[in-house]
Amino acid sequence: MADVNRGNRPLSPFMFVKYYRLQMTAFSSVMVRITGNALIAASFLCVWWLLAAATGPEYFEFVDWLIRSWVGDIVMFLSVWALWYHLGGGIRHLIWDAGYCLDVDVSEKMGWAMIIGATILTVLTALVV
Structure with missing residues (x-):
């Protein structure tokens, strides 16, 4: 039987800090999944805006104000970045x-090209629109 020496091996959660370097391919793969889920949330926000427009003027004014506020601007800006990044991943x-x-x-x-390209394309999109 093999001598395993279990006392000197690090446990897996502690490997990220001291023993394991996160690779760009793993990071970009995880980010593609995260941006895909973020785009689902952003699409729900757009559908909410359209439903508010169909519901009535009072409710639409509230949702439109929320999307056009500084919080909505940040969410939409990050959604554009997520869209470009996810497209690059595809x-x-x-x-x-x-x-x-x-x-x-x-x-x-x-992986680096995806991050840099998504950032440049997001800024260009924000300047054009």
């Missing part, structure tokens, strides 16, 4: 599915 996965850019170095550069 394009990256299409490239990977075709069998290209599977090297670790290239994959990490693609």
Whole structure:
């Protein structure tokens, strides 16, 4: 039987701090999932605005005020960033599915390109609109 020496091994929650470096590919994969869920929440906000418009002017004024407030501006700005980031993640996965850019170095550069590209495209979208 193997000598396991359980007393000297770190437990898994503590590996992130001292022993494990979060890789860009793992981070970008998690962020694609998070942005996908955030886009669902943003779409519910847009549907709420449309339903308020169909309900009546008083209720629409409240929802429209909420979306046009500084909180709504931040939520919509971050939603645009999430949309661009999620689109970049989809394009990256299409490239990977075709069998290209599977090297670790290239994959990490693609992760950084997704973050930088989403940020630049969000600023450009905000300036145009």
